[in-house]
Amino acid sequence: MAYNLLKGKKGIIFGALDENSIAWKTAESVHAEGGTFVLTNAPVAMRMGQIKELAEKTGSEIIPADATSEEDLENLVSQSMEILGGKIDFVLHSIGMSINVRKGRHYTDEKYDFTAKGWDVSALSFHKVLQTLYKAEAMNEWGSIVALTYMAAQRVFPDYNDMADNKAYLESVARSFGYFFGKEKKVRVNTISQSPTATTAGTGVKGFDGFINYAEKMSPLGNASAQDCANYTVSLFSDLTRKVTMQNLFHDGGFSNTGVSQDVIEHFSS
């Protein structure tokens, strides 16, 4: 259902790799709500992913950018303003990658080159995106910037590995930069802490099946899907949430505040 919540609003969406990506669903939903945007992803993902299909569907242009490269980000922001014909109202940072996870390195056996690279891609890149937008005066007043995170930033999920530390950093950046963006530019910055979701990044986590099924059983409303996350993100981009900023917003069907559920008790009862 569309409400025209983003009519006339312009933005940048990072991280649509394939149709399972949270950013892909968000792009479709933003389009349905009347928003226009530039799609971006790392140059390597352009070759592997299906982003062109999404661009055609949503009438969007694609600008490749490695989110760890300040030069790429500056180019992305200035070109986006040219293409969209002015300043930007919304940005989605939907980027994550751990080389330790990919290479099967345990948390107690990290290779620190991998750790540093994963942190740059998954966490520092958000500061780089914010700083680039801030310095370029690229955001309209009452604009909204959202990044995606996971509850492993607060509680231990052993196989989430160094991504837990990256997410803790990401959430802190949202608060710290959110202060300055709010005070100086009237722009809000938030993170959405999303349920486990079957995407390329999600299923890369060891034991993902057990993980997602457990969360489903623990959440009174069940897991939030990628489409649910897209809907929530649209609400945060809209004018209906203008005073929400510097928050880490749990979007998980109630998982984060549930000690134990009846389903889980039954599973362990003899």
Ligand SMILES: NC(=O)c1ccc[n+]([C@@H]2O[C@H](COP(=O)([O-])OP(=O)(O)OC[C@H]3O[C@@H](n4cnc5c(N)ncnc54)[C@H](O)[C@@H]3O)[C@@H](O)[C@H]2O)c1
């Ligand atoms: N899937 C889950 O279970 C889940 C749960 C909570 C939060 N999240 C977060 O949601 C976000 C989106 O992930 P997803 O689940 O849609 O998976 P996804 O694999 O579809 O998206 C991850 C994206 O990051 C991009 N990326 C990687 N390196 C990059 C770089 N250097 N520059 C620019 N882009 C780069 C990839 O190309 C890809 O498009 C991530 O931040 C992820 O941590 C995912």
